[in-house]
Amino acid sequence: MDFQLSADQRALRDGFREILRARFGRDALRAAVDAPGLDRELWRALGKAGFFALCVPEARGGLGQGAAEAVLVFEEAGRALLPGPLVATFLAAGDVEGAATGETVVTAVSGTLVPWLAEADVVRGDVTAAEPLRSVDPLTPLHRVPGRREDGPDVSLLLAAEQLGSACASRDAAVRYAGEREQFGQPIGAFQAVKHLCAELLVRTEPARAAVYAAAVTGDPREAVAAKLLADDAAVRNARDCLQVYGGMGFTWEADVHLHLKRAWVRARLGTTAARAEEELAAAL
Amino acid sequence: MDLAYTEEEEAFRDGLREWLARALPTLPAPPSPHDWPGRRAYDTAWQRALYDAGYGGVHWEATPTQRLIFLEETEEAGAPYVGANFVGLLHAGPTIAAEGTPEQRARWLPPILRGDEVWCQGFSEPDAGSDLASLRTRAWRDGDHYVVRGSKIWTSHAEVADWCELLVRTDPDAPKHRGLTWLALPMAAPGVTVRPLRTLAGSTEFAEVFLDEVRVPVDHRVGAEDDGWRVTLVTLSYERGTAFAGEVVACRRVLGDLAREARADGRWDDPVLRRRLGRLSAEFGALWRLAQWNASEAQHTGGVPGPGASVFKLRYSHARQELYDAAADVLGDDALDLGRTWTRERLSSLSYTIAAGTSQIQRTIVAERLLGLPKGR
Ligand SMILES: Cc1cc2nc3c(=O)[nH]c(=O)nc-3n(C[C@H](O)[C@H](O)[C@H](O)COP(=O)(O)OP(=O)(O)OC[C@H]3O[C@@H](n4cnc5c(N)ncnc54)[C@H](O)[C@@H]3O)c2cc1C
Numbered sequence: 001m002d003f004q005l006s007a008d009q010r011a012l013r014d015g016f017r018e019i020l021r022a023r024f025g026r027d028a029l030r031a032a033v034d035a036p037g038l039d040r041e042l043w044r045a046l047g048k049a050g051f052f053a054l055c056v057p058e059a060r061g062g063l064g065q066g067a068a069e070a071v072l073v074f075e076e077a078g079r080a081l082l083p084g085p086l087v088a089t090f091l092a093a094g095d096v097e098g099a100a101t102g103e104t105v106v107t108a109v110s111g112t113l114v115p116w117l118a119e120a121d122v123v124r125g126d127v128t129a130a131e132p133l134r135s136v137d138p139l140t141p142l143h144r145v146p147g148r149r150e151d152g153p154d155v156s157l158l159l160a161a162e163q164l165g166s167a168c169a170s171r172d173a174a175v176r177y178a179g180e181r182e183q184f185g186q187p188i189g190a191f192q193a194v195k196h197l198c199a200e201l202l203v204r205t206e207p208a209r210a211a212v213y214a215a216a217v218t219g220d221p222r223e224a225v226a227a228k229l230l231a232d233d234a235a236v237r238n239a240r241d242c243l244q245v246y247g248g249m250g251f252t253w254e255a256d257v258h259l260h261l262k263r264a265w266v267r268a269r270l271g272t273t274a275a276r277a278e279e280e281l282a283a284a285l
Numbered sequence: 286m287d288l289a290y291t292e293e294e295e296a297f298r299d300g301l302r303e304w305l306a307r308a309l310p311t312l313p314a315p316p317s318p319h320d321w322p323g324r325r326a327y328d329t330a331w332q333r334a335l336y337d338a339g340y341g342g343v344h345w346e347a348t349p350t351q352r353l354i355f356l357e358e359t360e361e362a363g364a365p366y367v368g369a370n371f372v373g374l375l376h377a378g379p380t381i382a383a384e385g386t387p388e389q390r391a392r393w394l395p396p397i398l399r400g401d402e403v404w405c406q407g408f409s410e411p412d413a414g415s416d417l418a419s420l421r422t423r424a425w426r427d428g429d430h431y432v433v434r435g436s437k438i439w440t441s442h443a444e445v446a447d448w449c450e451l452l453v454r455t456d457p458d459a460p461k462h463r464g465l466t467w468l469a470l471p472m473a474a475p476g477v478t479v480r481p482l483r484t485l486a487g488s489t490e491f492a493e494v495f496l497d498e499v500r501v502p503v504d505h506r507v508g509a510e511d512d513g514w515r516v517t518l519v520t521l522s523y524e525r526g527t528a529f530a531g532e533v534v535a536c537r538r539v540l541g542d543l544a545r546e547a548r549a550d551g552r553w554d555d556p557v558l559r560r561r562l563g564r565l566s567a568e569f570g571a572l573w574r575l576a577q578w579n580a581s582e583a584q585h586t587g588g589v590p591g592p593g594a595s596v597f598k599l600r601y602s603h604a605r606q607e608l609y610d611a612a613a614d615v616l617g618d619d620a621l622d623l624g625r626t627w628t629r630e631r632l633s634s635l636s637y638t639i640a641a642g643t644s645q646i647q648r649t650i651v652a653e654r655l656l657g658l659p660k661g662r
Contacts, residue, residue: 001287001288001289001290001291001294001350001577001580001581002286002287002581002584003286003287003288003574003577003578003580003581004286004578004581004582004585005286006286009286068286175656175657175658178658179657179658179659186659186661186662187658187659189652189658189659190658190659190660190661190662191661192645192649192661194658195648195649195652195653195658195661196645196648196649196652198652198656198658199599199647199648199649199651199652199656200648202596202651202655202656203596203599203600203648203651206575206578206593206596206597206600207568207571207572207574207575207600208571209578210571210574210575210577210578211567211570211571211574213286213574213578214288214574214577216286217286217287217288218288223570226566226567226570226571227567227571229564229567230567230568230571275560277563277567278559278560278561278563278564278567279556279559279560279563280563281563281564281566281567282544282559282560282562282563282566283563284566285540285541285543285544285562285563285566
């Protein structure tokens with residue numbers, strides 16, 4: 001047993017983090033918030049970087065990697081708040097023409113929601129009666145459909161990996177802010193009440209990380225659903241606590257905290273939701 | 286990332302399983318929890334059996350992964366816990382192994398491994414709990430002895446221990462973290478008085494220990510004089526290490542038993558209860574994976590558990606309490622019946638957020654050592 005990232009896996013994760021920093025850094029994120037819409041150029045750049053083709057077999061022109069590598073890049077995507085129907089396009093890369101290269105944007109009905117419907121080239125699931133809703137997340141347009149489409153555990157696993165990345169981003173932001181912002185003549189991070197909030201941010205990410213990585217390695221569908229449950233919780237609650245650490249600044253449109261919280265709320269409703277996950281895990285006891 | 290065990294690790298598991306299958310049926314019935322001499326005899330006989338089979342030193346000598354396999358397999362097989370051997374095997378032993386002289390290692394380690402001698406931990410005092418370094422039990426030199434005066438509290442297993450790892454103040458003028466010394470105290474020495482304390486569960490798991498001018502030979506000191514705090518940190522890192530991994534396995538089994546009981550008595554129809562158990566299943570699954578993650582990490586860093594153990598301890602101790610609160614939901618009125626194991630386990634789970642560093646202290650450790658947040662004024 002060696003349940004740690006291999007050197008190759010670390011290199012893959014670091015490489016992808018670098019690409020995202022260059023192509024979708026903070027300025028690009030805020031520009032996207034101001035002018036929503038799918039950035040096709042960014043999408044093609046992701047394709048070129050091998051993001052969508054990561055798990056397509058080498059014989060079919062892909063990189064032939066496994067689920068463990070997939071969760072690492074999705075974690076980075078979640079950390080950077082990368083917008084777009086990433087999961088649907090990624091999972092379609094093997095059989096939808098152009099999805100692997102980022103030419104074709106694929107979305108899918110997930111539960112009773114469809115993200116990015118108007119911008120997608122290919123849609124999986126029945127969207128004939130789709131109605132738009134005013135999405136809480138400025139970077140995820142949403143439609144609602146009357147019928148339910150259950151997602152497989154692969155969808156939940158990738159969403160969980162994004163939630164994990166988001167939970168880590170909120171943790172890092174809170175810890176950074178707590179070390180810089182001063183009140184009463186000292187960094188707020190020196191106050192124990194703030195310190196303990198920050199500690200819990202880490203205590204939430206680490207079990208979620210172990211669950212997400214293990215589910216990817218074992219391919220066990222139940223572990224994927226359990227990982228989603230823990231990662232949803234980590235992403236939502238870490239964003240909430242980060243907001244608290246930021247004080248008034250956390251309640252502004254300017255700070256990125258709300259973007260993480262809103263996206264985490266959206267992802268929690270996609271794939272296997274908490275109530276379903278809990279029932280599924282209970283049934284297996 | 287690889288969760289498959291190597292051939293060597295699987296061979297270790299197979300050998301252990303085979304041995305457990307032969308050894309467990311020969312065990313005597315476990316003693317009553319109130320029969321301390323009986324508990325000591327039972328726990329030390331089990332350690333002796335492990336020793337004879339070559340597993341006596343598994344907590345120190347095996348790789349972190351083998352140790353995890355050991356904890357998993359013994360738990361799955363329903364083998365006894367370390368029990369009264371806890372301090373010897375998981376605190377004092379590793380500390381002596383790391384910091385002791387060759388003579389000290391030769392004197393104290395083999396009897397721990399063979400289950401001949403039982404240790405207890407005399408760190409906490411009435412006025413020094415979380416702020417351990419403020420402890421006041423004094424020791425001064427008199428020829429080739431230290432003379433010790435003071436008192437300790439919450440000393441688990443003190444009633445049946447042969448030795449006590451004792452933290453004393455040798456230099457009262459130094460800053461509080463300096464001036465401490467780590468001694469091995471023979472519990473039979475004149476001047477040692479043990480007064481059992483009753484826990485909220487009704488048992489006498491721990492005791493007060495009064496030390497009235499007790500003479501301890503200078504060669505019973507581990508590490509240098511006044512260097513006891515550093516020696517102590519070695520011990521504490523072991524205490525908070527992977528020791529709980531086996532209990533996570535046990536908690537997963539309890540969850541299954543709870544579901545079975547709830548299905549049998551109709552409570553399973555309550556979706557709130559079902560969902561609660563479902564979430565706990567995810568929780569303990571993740572804790573097990575985290576234990577594997579931490580073991581693999583320790584394998585890379587040479588075996589010494591890092592402060593990441595605090596993260597595990599924090600999460601696990603709360604999860605365990607939630608488990609037994611959920612058990613109370615399954616039990617209904619039976620949750621008030623001390624005849625039910627889960628009722629008693631619910632009581633004992635209350636100590637998990639206090640013993641071995643309270644949750645508040647752990648959070649401060651995590652924030653300062655892992656996240657790098659500044660110390661307050
Ligand atoms: C079952 C059990 C077995 C034990 N066995 C042993 C043993 O064998 N040997 C031994 O030496 N000790 C043992 N202990 C003692 C244990 O280590 C202490 O109880 C623990 O360290 C807390 O100390 P205290 O009880 O004095 O509480 P206190 O330190 O008085 O704490 C009281 C409350 O104040 C909080 N608090 C204290 N300081 C701070 C701070 N700086 N910031 C925030 N909150 C703070 C604590 O979190 C706690 O909630 C045992 C305890 C239990 C429950």
